[in-house]
Amino acid sequence: MEFSLKGMLNPLLALQQAGKRPHTIQFPFEEKKVAERYRGLHFNDLEACIGCGTCSTICQNEAIDMVEINPGDSENAKPGDSGLRPRVDNGRCCWCALCVEVCPSGSLSLTTHYNYVSEDANSFLWTPGVSNPDGHKELSFVSDTSHSLLDYARVPMRELEGKERIKSFAEVVLGYADEEAKKEAARCIGCSICTEVCPVHMHIPEYISAIEHGNNEDAIRIIYDNNPIGETCGKVCTRRCEEVCPLGARGEAIAIRWLKRYATEKAENAEIIREIVNPDIKPPNGKKVGIIGAGPSGLTVAYYLALRGFDVTIYEAKAKAGGMIMYGIPKYRLPLDSLDKQVEYMQSVGVKIHFNTKVGEQISFTEIEKNHDAVFIGIGYEVPYTIGIDGENLENSIQAVNFLRDINADKHVDIGNRVAVIGGGNVAIDAARVSRRLGAEVTILYRRREEDMPADWEEIEGAKHEGVIIKTQAIPLNVVDDGSGRVKGIRYGNARMVTDEKGGRPRPELIEGDEHILELYTIIGAIGQEADYSFIPEDIKEKIGFKSGRIVTNEWQQTSVPHIFAGGDIVNRTADAISAVADGYKAVKGIEQFIFAK
Amino acid sequence: MREKETTLYLGPQHPGITGNMMVKLKVTGDTIVRAETHVGYLHRGFEKLMEVRNWMQVFPIVCRICVPEPDPNEENLARAIEILEGREVPERAQYIRVMVLELARLASYLLWFGGQSGSAGLYTMPQWSVGDRDYILDLFEELTGGRVYHMYIWAGGVRRDLPEGFADKVLRVMDYLEKRLKHYDNLMLDNSIFQKRAQGVGVIDREKALDWGIVGPPLRGCGFKHDVRIDDPYLVYDKLQFEVPTETGCDVWARALVRRREFEQSISIIRQIMEKMPGGEFYNKVPNPLHWKVPAGDVYVKTESARGEFGYYVVSDGSDKPRRVHVRGPAYVHGITLLEHLLQGANLADVSFIMNSLGTCPPEMER
Ligand SMILES: Cc1cc2nc3c(=O)[nH]c(=O)nc-3n(C[C@H](O)[C@H](O)[C@H](O)COP(=O)(O)OP(=O)(O)OC[C@H]3O[C@@H](n4cnc5c(N)ncnc54)[C@H](O)[C@@H]3O)c2cc1C
Ligand code: SF4
Ligand code: SF4
Numbered sequence: 001m002e003f004s005l006k007g008m009l010n011p012l013l014a015l016q017q018a019g020k021r022p023h024t025i026q027f028p029f030e031e032k033k034v035a036e037r038y039r040g041l042h043f044n045d046l047e048a049c050i051g052c053g054t055c056s057t058i059c060q061n062e063a064i065d066m067v068e069i070n071p072g073d074s075e076n077a078k079p080g081d082s083g084l085r086p087r088v089d090n091g092r093c094c095w096c097a098l099c100v101e102v103c104p105s106g107s108l109s110l111t112t113h114y115n116y117v118s119e120d121a122n123s124f125l126w127t128p129g130v131s132n133p134d135g136h137k138e139l140s141f142v143s144d145t146s147h148s149l150l151d152y153a154r155v156p157m158r159e160l161e162g163k164e165r166i167k168s169f170a171e172v173v174l175g176y177a178d179e180e181a182k183k184e185a186a187r188c189i190g191c192s193i194c195t196e197v198c199p200v201h202m203h204i205p206e207y208i209s210a211i212e213h214g215n216n217e218d219a220i221r222i223i224y225d226n227n228p229i230g231e232t233c234g235k236v237c238t239r240r241c242e243e244v245c246p247l248g249a250r251g252e253a254i255a256i257r258w259l260k261r262y263a264t265e266k267a268e269n270a271e272i273i274r275e276i277v278n279p280d281i282k283p284p285n286g287k288k289v290g291i292i293g294a295g296p297s298g299l300t301v302a303y304y305l306a307l308r309g310f311d312v313t314i315y316e317a318k319a320k321a322g323g324m325i326m327y328g329i330p331k332y333r334l335p336l337d338s339l340d341k342q343v344e345y346m347q348s349v350g351v352k353i354h355f356n357t358k359v360g361e362q363i364s365f366t367e368i369e370k371n372h373d374a375v376f377i378g379i380g381y382e383v384p385y386t387i388g389i390d391g392e393n394l395e396n397s398i399q400a401v402n403f404l405r406d407i408n409a410d411k412h413v414d415i416g417n418r419v420a421v422i423g424g425g426n427v428a429i430d431a432a433r434v435s436r437r438l439g440a441e442v443t444i445l446y447r448r449r450e451e452d453m454p455a456d457w458e459e460i461e462g463a464k465h466e467g468v469i470i471k472t473q474a475i476p477l478n479v480v481d482d483g484s485g486r487v488k489g490i491r492y493g494n495a496r497m498v499t500d501e502k503g504g505r506p507r508p509e510l511i512e513g514d515e516h517i518l519e520l521y522t523i524i525g526a527i528g529q530e531a532d533y534s535f536i537p538e539d540i541k542e543k544i545g546f547k548s549g550r551i552v553t554n555e556w557q558q559t560s561v562p563h564i565f566a567g568g569d570i571v572n573r574t575a576d577a578i579s580a581v582a583d584g585y586k587a588v589k590g591i592e593q594f595i596f597a598k
Numbered sequence: 599m600r601e602k603e604t605t606l607y608l609g610p611q612h613p614g615i616t617g618n619m620m621v622k623l624k625v626t627g628d629t630i631v632r633a634e635t636h637v638g639y640l641h642r643g644f645e646k647l648m649e650v651r652n653w654m655q656v657f658p659i660v661c662r663i664c665v666p667e668p669d670p671n672e673e674n675l676a677r678a679i680e681i682l683e684g685r686e687v688p689e690r691a692q693y694i695r696v697m698v699l700e701l702a703r704l705a706s707y708l709l710w711f712g713g714q715s716g717s718a719g720l721y722t723m724p725q726w727s728v729g730d731r732d733y734i735l736d737l738f739e740e741l742t743g744g745r746v747y748h749m750y751i752w753a754g755g756v757r758r759d760l761p762e763g764f765a766d767k768v769l770r771v772m773d774y775l776e777k778r779l780k781h782y783d784n785l786m787l788d789n790s791i792f793q794k795r796a797q798g799v800g801v802i803d804r805e806k807a808l809d810w811g812i813v814g815p816p817l818r819g820c821g822f823k824h825d826v827r828i829d830d831p832y833l834v835y836d837k838l839q840f841e842v843p844t845e846t847g848c849d850v851w852a853r854a855l856v857r858r859r860e861f862e863q864s865i866s867i868i869r870q871i872m873e874k875m876p877g878g879e880f881y882n883k884v885p886n887p888l889h890w891k892v893p894a895g896d897v898y899v900k901t902e903s904a905r906g907e908f909g910y911y912v913v914s915d916g917s918d919k920p921r922r923v924h925v926r927g928p929a930y931v932h933g934i935t936l937l938e939h940l941l942q943g944a945n946l947a948d949v950s951f952i953m954n955s956l957g958t959c960p961p962e963m964e965r
Pocket of ligand 1: 359360378426427570577
């Protein structure tokens with residue numbers, strides 16, 4: 001081709017650009033202002049982080065490891081926190097921010113900080129938040145639940161409508177369908193923080209994963225590995241696990257309890273449980289263990305000892321096993337057939353139960369001691385506290401645990417049409433909801449505010465939904481007599497909350513003159529229970545240590561009398577079924593060690 | 599007497615902003631007798647790595663297969679998974695994805711303007727075009743949080759919606775680039791020296807072009823109207839008006855003209871996108887990334903990248919990790935076999951020049 005004049009001169013037009021100011025950043029004289037969602041170096045809000053390690057799991061560059069910031073952090077961490085924090089190797093990181101998108105707590109972010117120069121290669125290992133304490137001032141790519149890759153919304157549980165519920169004792173919770181359970185299970189991030197706080201350390205992520213993949217039988221086997229009343233817990237557990245589930249930090253915790261319920265309910269009867277769990281029962285080892293009380297703790301000890309070849313016998317005062325889960329928890333939460341099948345299964349592996357055998361009456365403690373190599377006491381807290389006000393002994397002033405026991409034993413209790421329950425715990429709520437089902441109008445009187453109520457929030461919601469009126473900051477003063485020795489009503493005073501000088505929670509203080517009378521047919525006390533240790537001989541009682549009404553044991557549930565073990569409500573203050581199971585599970589190891597060390 | 603043959607080694611340090619590779623040249627005087635490409639300097643085992651990473655973790659890996667234009671990798675992987683899963687992509691996300699892919703094409707061509715001219719000794723051009731490319735990187739930074747690696751397109755849509763006022767900024771950059779094209783022409787394409795260097799150099803045998811598997815601008819520079827966006831439209835390309843320019847010279851010059859004309863087409867596509875983009879969702883969320891399983895199956899997907907048809911063959915065995923992700927970038931043919939072939943008999947001064955005209959991209963050859 002020819003060289004044209006135009007073609008030779010054209011390039012010279014570039015000279016027009018000669019005086020133009022450069023449009024790129026003139027580093028180092030000018031600082032770059034980065035975009036709002038810039039993905040620079042990490043920052044971690046160390047307080048909000050719970051050390052779940054999800055960031056480390058997702059990082060495809062394996063740039064994150066979980067470390068203790070100070071030695072001992074993992075031991076000293078609060079429940080629901082592993083004590084570890086992510087450390088990022090900036091030599092590996094590619095700033096994809098996947099870690100940010102899966103951080104359940106939202107503590108991890110990327111910042112506008114992109115320029116880091118050092119001759120020290122090790123200094124590229126950052127513990128975000130420690131290495132850049134001021135990083136919170138330069139946050140850019142942050143975690144936001146609307147963008148997160150995690151699913152923060154729980155699959156809702158279907159329940160009976162409030163109006164339907166109070167017509168009968170039918171189970172309120174209807175359970176997940178297969179697809180619902182899988183969907184809920186799929187939300188799990190598998191961090192195991194829940195396992196840590198579960199008193200018995202159930203293998204939660206493992207059984208959730210089995211459910212997600214439709215392997216219910218695996219889930220059941222995993223559950224029975226350390227909890228023989230998994231179905232009960234699936235329905236009524238106090239679920240500390242859900243309180244710490246990282247998804248709960250900004251959304252709804254995994255419905256761990258409902259998933260357990262879903263899996264265990266799939267085994268319809270004791271034979272099927274037996275078939276699925278297919279436990280490995282060791283040949284008899286000739287050792288005998290006597291257990292007092294067939295509550296959750298006693299049943300757990302009995303079940304796992306039976307599997308290990310021990311000859312176990314439970315002595316139970318009542319006609320049925322289960323303790324408070326049988327005679328306390330109302331049937332609309334835990335139906336009878338569910339409990340029966342769990343107990344039947346335990347009997348099928350060799351657990352012997354002597355019903356209607358109250359120790360101290362039908363058989364003496366000494367005789368049990370004599371006939372067994374070790375004894376476990378799991379008698380629970382059955383004796384109700386009285387409120388301590390005038391008129392409490394009037395006719396139709398009753399106690400919640402007795403009331404619930406009678407109802408669960410199918411006895412008739414005449415509570416009339418107007419009932420007040422005194423107390424703010426789960427027992428009070430149960431008594432109130434049962435009273436609703438018997439047709440009464442029900443008011444709960446509680447001394448403090450609703451947020452102070454020890455009862456489970458879902459229970460409180462349930463009660464309200466069923467029409468229970470909750471009157472807070474109301475202090476009972478005395479029960480009013482109708483003149484013939486029967487209850488006519490309760491006189492109570494309204495209270496204001498005053499801050500506690502010692503820094504404790506606010507306390508209620510009566511407002512002078514603000515007193516009222518609530519007319520009633522029945523008043524139900526529900527402010528707590530204690531144990532009846534009268535069957536234990538004095539000399540042994542002296543040797544066993546007690547503290548605030550509870551028996552003191554070592555970590556294996558062993559009392560100061562080496563062959564006597566104890567667990568459940570009489571030992572732990574948390575006083576729920578899963579803690580009782582945990583005590584039982586520990587006692588199994590304790591008893592084994594004790595007997596074989598002899 | 600036969601002239602003595604000498605061995606020269608070009609590279610492996612970026613033989614003309616193409617990425618690390620080496621070309622071993624046997625020359626007599628200035629003439630190349632034989633060329634042998636040596637790759638392996640960049641091998642990071644991406645494909646193998648993907649077999650031991652879960653589906654979500656694969657996204658930040660694929661973008662790194664191509665530095666100047668990572669987005670077709672993200673698009674391919676996302677689309678492959680979407681097909682295997684039957685996952686719908688919200689319409690807004692499809693528009694956004696086309697916008698990203700075309701911005702990436704522009705950014706990639708801007709680098710090419712620089713590389714092509716630079717390797718001909720025209721050093722002003724890279725200063726301009728790489729500087730202008732920064733405007734697009736600024737847009738990417740604002741949209742995705744990253745300038746070079748965007749990690750933005752993923753299965754189910756895109757990662758974030760457009761920031762406030764983003765569309766206006768995009769349009770402003772388009773207007774600017776359109777104006778700049780005139781300057782580029784003056785300096786480069788209307789420059790007799792450049793023309794002299796480009797015409798009749800690196801001529802591809804038209805008859806063999808299809809058999810060899812040549813794609814993109816090199817193929818269109820041989821007169822074949824081949825473009826995945828038209829032949830096998832994906833996303834919303836079938837709702838947009840644009841031309842597929844072709845040239846017939848089969849040489850560096852023809853390839854340059856194709857790119858130059860396509861640059862304008864991309865600007866036009868982006869303007870149409872900004873006008874037509876509907877509102878609504880931008881992401882159809884995938885399951886929990888920690889246990890996301892993709893149904894078993896296999897699929898080949900392709901995207902028209904700046905260098906031509908970019909294909910992914912993705913196999914899932916139904917588990918939480920890909921069984922196989924095979925990446926087939928255009929450079930695999932262009933930068934190895936075709937390059938070796940075109941260099942035979944070429945002048946030593948034209949080696950980088952020809953490499954650039956083919957869109958040689960070593961990271962894409964070595965996955
Ligand atoms: C109304 C109510 C509702 C509750 N709701 C829940 C709930 O929703 N979730 C939860 O986790 N926990 C709940 N709890 C607490 C839970 O039921 C108890 O923490 C748990 O049952 C304690 O188990 P345990 O093994 O200590 O003994 P218990 O369950 O109290 O059982 C003790 C057993 O020992 C027997 N016994 C006592 N003395 C003797 C004797 N001398 N001889 C022979 N046998 C004897 C009793 O008859 C009883 O069967 C509730 C408790 C009540 C009262
Ligand atoms: S994912 Fe978030 S909360 Fe969990 S360890 Fe990492 S930074 Fe902490
Ligand atoms: S930004 Fe990406 S590469 Fe970096 S630590 Fe987070 S997940 Fe790993």
